[in-house]
Amino acid sequence: MTDADVAIVGYGPVGQSLAILLGRLGWRVVAFDRQPELYPLPRACHLDHEAMRILQAMGIADAVHEAIVPAREYLLLRADLSVLSDLPRGWRTPTGWEASYHFFQPDIEGIFDRAATSTPGVRIRQGVEVRTIESTAQEVVLTVGAPGSPGTETVRATFAIGADGANSFVRRALGIGEEDLGFEATWVVNDVEVHEGRSLPDVPDTGQVLDPAQPRHMAWLGGRHYRWEFMLSPGADPVQAAAPEAVWPTLSRWVDPSTADLLRSAAYTFRSLVADTFRSGRVMLAGDAAHLMPPFMGQGMVSGMRDAATLAWMLDLVLRGSAPVAFLDAYTRSRRPHVLAFIRQSMEVGLLVCETDPVKAAARDRVLAAQIETPPPFQPAVTAFVGDHPLAGTIAVQPRIANRDGRLLDDVLGFRFALLSPAAIDVGADVAAALRRLGAATAVIRPRGSAPSEGDLVEADRRFTDWLAASGADWVLVRPDGYVATAGAGAESLEESLASLWGEIAVAA
Structure with a gap:
C-alpha cells in the first residue's frame, strides 16, 4: 500500500496546480517543499487565457480573476519613451477570457495554497526536503526529512512529479539531461510598491524600451505594484547592479523614491533550456524543472500550468486503469514540442528586445515603425493523443x-x-x-x-x-x-x- 497516489516535489504555482487538479480528480496527493512557507516575494507576473481556463478546472478562476488585471496594452518604445509600435492584446480568444493578465504573485499564490490545502486527499508538507527518489516497476520511493536534520522517513507513491524549479533535484537525481538552445542575457528585475493613494499613470500595462544603450521593460502588475527590468552589459557586476543605490537612479525616471518601496531587486540570467525527456519510469518533470525560457512572452508559468493540466488527465487515465503506465510517454510527446515552440518564439522576441548594436537596432526600429498590422497570436498546436483532423491539437472554443x-x-x-x-x-x-x-x-x-x-x-x-x-x-x-x-x-x-x-x-x- 502506497502513502499517496502521486507525490509532488516542489510547491510553487506548478506544484500547487498539480496538487489541486489531481486532488479534485479524487487522488491521494502529497506535496513536499523544503521551504517552511510560501515565498513572500513576486517572481512571475503574467497569465494568459489558457491559464485562466486551467484555473477554471482548479475551481479558483473567479477568485484569481478578482486579484489580477487585464494587460491589454503592449508598447514598443524608443529610448526617449516615444511609441515605436503599439501591439494591442485585445484579440478575442477561444477560451472566453482576456488574452493577457498581470498579477502580483504573492496574492494569487495564496489563493492557490488555500485551494490546495482545502482539497480532500491533498497533504502539503512544507519545510520537508526530498533527499532520494527511486522509481521502481511498481512505485516511487522517496526519502524525505527536514533540512539540516539527520532524521528521515520513507514515502511511497504510485507516481511522482518533479516540479522543483530550474535547479531541480529530481531531474538531476534521475540523470535527465538538458538541451541548451543558446539564449543567455542577464537582467536586473525590480518590483516596486507605491505608497497608499499613489499611482503611476505613465507606466503602460507592458512597455518594452528598445534602447540599444540599455534595453528595459516595465509593467503595471495591478493595484500599487509595478515592475521594471534592465538588461546588464557584458562584464557588469550583477550584485552591484541590483543594489538599491544602483537601481533607484534609473527607477526615479518614473517613480519618486520617497513615494514607493523597492520590494525586490535581483539579477537573473535568462536562459533557454529543455529537458531531454519529461518522464523517467514513474517520475515526471513539470514547470521549470522541465524547461526554461526567456520571459519576453510571459509564458514561463503558463507553460508550467499547461504541463500540470496535461499531466493531470494523463495520470488520471493511468491511475483509473484505462491506460498503461507506458502511455505517460505521450506526456513528453505532447508537451516538449509545444514548449519548445514557445521557447524559440520567446528567443526571437528576446533577440529583438536585447539588440545593443545601434545600426542593427535602427534597422529593427524602421521595420517595426512600418508595421501596420498586429501579428496574429502565437498558438502552436499539441501533437500527441490527437487525431488528423485540422482542428486536432488546437485550442477548443469555450462558449x-x-x-x-x-x-x-x-x-x-x-x-x-x-x-x-x-x-x-x-x-x-x-x-x-x-x-x-x-x-x-x-x-x-x-x-x-x-x-x-x-x-x-x-x-x-x-x-x-x-x-x-x-x-x-x-x-x-x-x-x-x-x-x-x-x-x-x-x-x-x-x-x-x-x-x-x-x-x-x-x-x-
Whole structure:
C-alpha cells in the first residue's frame, strides 16, 4: 500500500496546480517543499487565457480573476519613451477570457495554497526536503526529512512529479539531461510598491524600451505594484547592479523614491533550456524543472500550468486503469514540442528586445515603425493523443452557456473529456464504451434562438456553432486540458477516430 497516489516535489504555482487538479480528480496527493512557507516575494507576473481556463478546472478562476488585471496594452518604445509600435492584446480568444493578465504573485499564490490545502486527499508538507527518489516497476520511493536534520522517513507513491524549479533535484537525481538552445542575457528585475493613494499613470500595462544603450521593460502588475527590468552589459557586476543605490537612479525616471518601496531587486540570467525527456519510469518533470525560457512572452508559468493540466488527465487515465503506465510517454510527446515552440518564439522576441548594436537596432526600429498590422497570436498546436483532423491539437472554443446561467462550458462539464456536437449523435456500443473509458461527458450545444431538446446546452452566441461548421465537422472531442483531441463528420468518423486514439494507448501497452 502506497502513502499517496502521486507525490509532488516542489510547491510553487506548478506544484500547487498539480496538487489541486489531481486532488479534485479524487487522488491521494502529497506535496513536499523544503521551504517552511510560501515565498513572500513576486517572481512571475503574467497569465494568459489558457491559464485562466486551467484555473477554471482548479475551481479558483473567479477568485484569481478578482486579484489580477487585464494587460491589454503592449508598447514598443524608443529610448526617449516615444511609441515605436503599439501591439494591442485585445484579440478575442477561444477560451472566453482576456488574452493577457498581470498579477502580483504573492496574492494569487495564496489563493492557490488555500485551494490546495482545502482539497480532500491533498497533504502539503512544507519545510520537508526530498533527499532520494527511486522509481521502481511498481512505485516511487522517496526519502524525505527536514533540512539540516539527520532524521528521515520513507514515502511511497504510485507516481511522482518533479516540479522543483530550474535547479531541480529530481531531474538531476534521475540523470535527465538538458538541451541548451543558446539564449543567455542577464537582467536586473525590480518590483516596486507605491505608497497608499499613489499611482503611476505613465507606466503602460507592458512597455518594452528598445534602447540599444540599455534595453528595459516595465509593467503595471495591478493595484500599487509595478515592475521594471534592465538588461546588464557584458562584464557588469550583477550584485552591484541590483543594489538599491544602483537601481533607484534609473527607477526615479518614473517613480519618486520617497513615494514607493523597492520590494525586490535581483539579477537573473535568462536562459533557454529543455529537458531531454519529461518522464523517467514513474517520475515526471513539470514547470521549470522541465524547461526554461526567456520571459519576453510571459509564458514561463503558463507553460508550467499547461504541463500540470496535461499531466493531470494523463495520470488520471493511468491511475483509473484505462491506460498503461507506458502511455505517460505521450506526456513528453505532447508537451516538449509545444514548449519548445514557445521557447524559440520567446528567443526571437528576446533577440529583438536585447539588440545593443545601434545600426542593427535602427534597422529593427524602421521595420517595426512600418508595421501596420498586429501579428496574429502565437498558438502552436499539441501533437500527441490527437487525431488528423485540422482542428486536432488546437485550442477548443469555450462558449458561454445561456441556459446554465451564462457559465463557461468547462464550468458546466468539468475537467474531463467532452464529446460536443450541435445535434445528437447516434453512437454504437463500441463508441459508448470508448467514451466511458475516457470518462467523457457528451453534450449537444445549440445556438441561441434554436429550440433545444431536454438536456441540450444553448450557447450565448454562435461561437461554437460557427467554429465547428467552419472546419467541416459536426462533432469534436475535447481533451480535459482544452485542446481538441479529434473531430469529424458523422458517427462512422467518430468510431474510427476513437479507435485510432485507443490504438495509440494499445501501442503503449
